Amino acid sequence: MLETLSLMGAGFLNALSPINLLMMAGGVAMGIVIGCMPGLSAAMGVALMLPMTFTMKPETGLIVLGAIYCGAIFGGSISAILIHTPGTPASAATAIEGYQMTLRGQAGKALFTACYSSFWGGLLSCISLYFFSPLLAKLTLKFMSAEYFWLSIFGLTIIAGVSSKSIIKGLMSGALGLLISTIGLDPISGVKRFMPSSYFAEGINTTCALIGLFSMSQVFILAEKKIKARAQATKFTDKMSLSREERRIIRPTIFRSWIIGNLIGILPGAGASIACFLGYNTSRQFSKHKEQFGKGSIEGVAGSEAANNAVTGGSLIPTLTLGIPGESVTAVLMGGLVIQGLTPGPELFGKYAPMTYTFFAGFVLVQFFMLGIGLIGCRGFAQISRLSDAILIPCVTVLCFVGSYAIHKNIMDIVVMLTFGVLGYLMRKFDLNTAAVVLALILGPIGEKGLRNALRTSRGDIKVLFSSVVCWVLIGLCIVGILSPIFMNRLEKQAEKDAVAGTGEDVEKLTEEDSV
Amino acid sequence: MKKTDIGVVSFMYIVCAFFYYHMTKLKASSQTYPRFTIILLFGLTTLYLIQMIVAAKKYGVESGVNEVFKDFQPAQFFVCLCATILYLVGIYFFGFYIPTVIFMAVVLLYLRVPPLYAAIAIVVIVALIYFAFQRFLGVKLPVGTIMKALKK
Numbered sequence: 001m002l003e004t005l006s007l008m009g010a011g012f013l014n015a016l017s018p019i020n021l022l023m024m025a026g027g028v029a030m031g032i033v034i035g036c037m038p039g040l041s042a043a044m045g046v047a048l049m050l051p052m053t054f055t056m057k058p059e060t061g062l063i064v065l066g067a068i069y070c071g072a073i074f075g076g077s078i079s080a081i082l083i084h085t086p087g088t089p090a091s092a093a094t095a096i097e098g099y100q101m102t103l104r105g106q107a108g109k110a111l112f113t114a115c116y117s118s119f120w121g122g123l124l125s126c127i128s129l130y131f132f133s134p135l136l137a138k139l140t141l142k143f144m145s146a147e148y149f150w151l152s153i154f155g156l157t158i159i160a161g162v163s164s165k166s167i168i169k170g171l172m173s174g175a176l177g178l179l180i181s182t183i184g185l186d187p188i189s190g191v192k193r194f195m196p197s198s199y200f201a202e203g204i205n206t207t208c209a210l211i212g213l214f215s216m217s218q219v220f221i222l223a224e225k226k227i228k229a230r231a232q233a234t235k236f237t238d239k240m241s242l243s244r245e246e247r248r249i250i251r252p253t254i255f256r257s258w259i260i261g262n263l264i265g266i267l268p269g270a271g272a273s274i275a276c277f278l279g280y281n282t283s284r285q286f287s288k289h290k291e292q293f294g295k296g297s298i299e300g301v302a303g304s305e306a307a308n309n310a311v312t313g314g315s316l317i318p319t320l321t322l323g324i325p326g327e328s329v330t331a332v333l334m335g336g337l338v339i340q341g342l343t344p345g346p347e348l349f350g351k352y353a354p355m356t357y358t359f360f361a362g363f364v365l366v367q368f369f370m371l372g373i374g375l376i377g378c379r380g381f382a383q384i385s386r387l388s389d390a391i392l393i394p395c396v397t398v399l400c401f402v403g404s405y406a407i408h409k410n411i412m413d414i415v416v417m418l419t420f421g422v423l424g425y426l427m428r429k430f431d432l433n434t435a436a437v438v439l440a441l442i443l444g445p446i447g448e449k450g451l452r453n454a455l456r457t458s459r460g461d462i463k464v465l466f467s468s469v470v471c472w473v474l475i476g477l478c479i480v481g482i483l484s485p486i487f488m489n490r491l492e493k494q495a496e497k498d499a500v501a502g503t504g505e506d507v508e509k510l511t512e513e514d515s516v
Numbered sequence: 517m518k519k520t521d522i523g524v525v526s527f528m529y530i531v532c533a534f535f536y537y538h539m540t541k542l543k544a545s546s547q548t549y550p551r552f553t554i555i556l557l558f559g560l561t562t563l564y565l566i567q568m569i570v571a572a573k574k575y576g577v578e579s580g581v582n583e584v585f586k587d588f589q590p591a592q593f594f595v596c597l598c599a600t601i602l603y604l605v606g607i608y609f610f611g612f613y614i615p616t617v618i619f620m621a622v623v624l625l626y627l628r629v630p631p632l633y634a635a636i637a638i639v640v641i642v643a644l645i646y647f648a649f650q651r652f653l654g655v656k657l658p659v660g661t662i663m664k665a666l667k668k
Contacts, residue, residue: 055653168564172528175557179535182550191546194538223596224588227627390627391637394620397600398641401607406655411608418604429584430524448549455548 008130011357015365020060024362027064028369031071032377036079036087036385039222039392042072043328043435047214048396050207050336051403058340059355063362065336069329070122070312070366073272074374077114077305079385082107082236087385090272090308092496093280097293097300104296107236109246113301115374116242117254121306122367124258125265125313129360132266133349136321140345145453146465150474152447155324156440157481166431167482173433177440178447180204187445188452199412206441208404208417210335213434214328216400216421221428222389229388240375242298250302253283257306264307265314271327272308277495279307313363320344320356323443328435331442338442517572518580525568528561592627599623611660616642 014020027049034045045068053061076091081098094114101110143151156174183194184203195201242250257279264275283303284293293300316333318324323344325331337344348356374381404417424434451465458464465471532554539550599622606615617638624634649655659667 052648052653055655166564168560168567169524172557172560172564175553175560176528176531178553179531179550179557182535182553186542186546189543189546191542193542193546193550194535219600220593220597224585224593226587226589227592388629390624390629391633393596393627394623395637395641397603397623398616398620398645401603402612402645402649402655402657405658406649406653409656409658411604411658414604414607418600430520432524444553451552452548 004134007353007357008361010354011359011361012364014059014354014358015063015361020063020358020362021365023056023060023064024067024366024369025373027067028071028366028373029377031068031073032075032078032370032374032381033071033384034068035072035075035091036381037387037392038079038085038087038385039389040218040396041088041214041328042069042076042090043332044214044218045072046329046332046336047210048399048403050210050332050339051406053336054339054407057355058337058342058352059358059362061336061340062333062355062359063366065333066312066316066359066363067366067369069333070118070309070363070370071373072329073308073312074115074118074122074305074370075381076308077118077301078111078378078381081110081114081301082382083385088272090276090311091304092273093276093304094301094308096280097297097304100294100296101298101301102236102296105236106238106296108238108240109242109298110296110301111236111378112240112242112375113250113298114305115371115378116247117250117257117302117306118309118374119367119371120254121258121261121309122312122370123364124255125262125310126360126364126367127313128262128266129313129316129363132317133321133356133360136317137346137349140322142470143345144468145450145457146467147450147470147474149447149450149454149465150471150478151322151324152443152450154474154478154481155322155443156436157478158324158484167486169431170433170436171482173427173436174440176432177437178444180437181441181444182448187449199410203445204441205404205407205413205416206335206438207339207407208413209420209441210332210438211400211404212417212420212422213424213427213438214332215396215403216417217424217428217434219393219396219400220421220425222393225389227388227390236379240378246298249289250299252286253299253302254306256282256286257303258310261307261310262314265311266317271315272311274492274495275307275311276304277492277498279303279305279310281495281498316363320348323446325439328438331435331439335438335442517568517575517577518583519577520580520584521564521568525561525565528557532558532561595626596623599626607658607660609660609662611663612645612657613642614660616645 030049031045034040035042046065049064049068053064056064072088073090076087077094077098078087080086080091080095081102084095084099086092086095098110098114101107157171181203183200185191185201186193260278260282261275264278280300280303283299284290287293287299289297289299315327315330319330319334321344323334325334334344342348342352400417401414404413407413427434454464535550536554539547539554599619603615603619606618620638620641621634624637650657
């Protein structure tokens with residue numbers, strides 16, 4: 001206990017270093033910019049900025065990625081409130097009440113509510129991050145080779161189901177990713193496998209694949225559609241604040257949404273887009289001012305925004321402890337972790353505990369930066385949210401090129417990134433799951449080592465894969481993972497239906513922005 | 517069932533066949549995991565094919581092309597794609613900065629961005645890359661084979 005407290009204290013001291021503070025501010029600002037631009041997603045932003053973190057210390061790099069993540073989730077609310085277009089799917093529910101408030105001349109109040117609730121949602125989610133992560137990480141100490149194999153399969157079944165219209169297509173995407181992950185030298189015998197040139201000796205560069213699948217593919221998606229002028233962001237003149245009474249009213253809403261968002265975040269397979277609708281619905285159910293819903297309710301904005309930001313801390317728990325990211329953004333974040341040479345699991349809370357606790361402390365401080373930068377810069381970010389896709393297309397392309405080249409200073413990395421960009425574009429067009437491919441590229445080698453080591457120790461006896469209770473638990477979880485999208489889709493649809501009931505909103509329109 | 521899904525299934529089978537062909541050339545111990553993943557992909561693709569056939573019998577066959585390529589702007593898309601590929605080639609020969617300025621100017625003007633905004637976007641991106649990547653992070657940007665030869 002004392003040791004943990006001292007690690008937490010040391011983490012805060014490290015996180016408060018000038019470079020970390022500078023990176024937090026930069027990351028949050030970058031995240032808000034990405035989040036407030038419809039068409040760009042949090043996952044895309046984190047993937048794009050991943051190469052920038054290579055030269056940084058692991059904790060600083062992770063803090064930057066965490067800051068972009070949190071900033072982007074909040075940033076989505078700015079365009080949702082001001083131009084009725086959610087910057088990210090996580091803010092779809094915010095648009096319902098937020099835009100109504102804007103129409104009533106209360107845009108400043110709506111933005112303050114969004115920022116204030118996001119801050120509390122994110123901050124409270126850090127409690128569970130601190131509390132549950134070490135406990136869950138200890139569980140993985142019981143894992144042997146066979147268990148690691150099943151864990152990698154479980155991770156894939158979870159992510160394959162998320163954001164896939166067809167479960168089988170999601171699983172096919174995962175299997176395709178696993179197959180691509182076998183390119184390169186055999187990790188055990190060193191034999192060349194499926195290598196057209198020696199460039200691929202270390203396998204497919206995960207970062208290039210990430211940038212291609214998430215960022216470059218989005219450029220192609222933007223390039224294929226007719227460029228439309230964005231709606232004029234409403235200029236607001238009202239004060240960005242809430243009265244003491246209004247803060248008192250939204251307090252229980254924030255608390256409830258924190259719990260909802262946190263649970264949704266911890267649950268692999270669910271994400272911020274589900275949490276925002278659930279948070280919004282719950283705020284309406286418990287509200288004493290139900291008549292204000294659909295006409296611009298601060299409780300509605302608070303419920304949605306606190307819930308989607310509470311997901312951030314929660315979703316990091318399975319990512320850091322089990323190596324199972326629940327959604328696209330955390331899959332990219334895990335890529336950042338692996339690229340830094342770190343493996344999710346007990347090591348992060350043992351050998352690398354100082355780094356992990358610095359990241360956690362940074363994650364707490366990021367919430368304060370989000371509040372400050374969000375409140376000060378709202379008017380400026382509102383103008384950025386109008387940036388045309390015509391400007392975004394070449395700008396993001398250039399950043400994708402530089403980002404992928406920066407890793408090994410090799411033109412071939414750009415070629416790989418571009419190839420995965422085209423692959424990602426086609427996959428998204430045909431409802432395949434790009435996040436599953438990315439996760440498979442990360443989990444593939446872990447699963448392969450697990451499977452082959454297990455078979456080697458058992459002299460080829462396949463029974464070893466079913467020899468322990470943990471194996472059976474993981475097999476059971478794989479089945480749950482495959483079936484969970486059915487439940488999650490129903491939950492999301494029901495939440496969306498409940499959210500728009502009586503408000504006259506078109507949920508299809510609100511969630512139509514194509515984001516990864 | 518959508519006809520476009522036939523393309524998806526065919527692609528997956530081609531991938532399986534390609535990897536299987538190359539896998540047979542590997543020594544036995546190195547075949548274990550690729551074989552597992554090929555069987556997995558093949559099995560799932562076949563399962564999807566069965567689902568497609570059942571759906572076709574039940575609901576009929578629809579094209580799906582209109583849905584997949586709704587609002588598709590072919591000229592705009594292919595100009596952007598070609599410009600991106602040429603940009604890559606340009607970087608290889610001429611280094612980073614010159615092709616970046618040309619690529620951005622061409623795409624921005626083609627997409628009808630007002631020249632002033634286009635100029636601002638180019639300056640901002642080039643400055644961002646110079647200061648953030650080259651100066652702050654110390655990333656060495658490509659010099660280009662022709663530029664390298666000219667320097668010598």
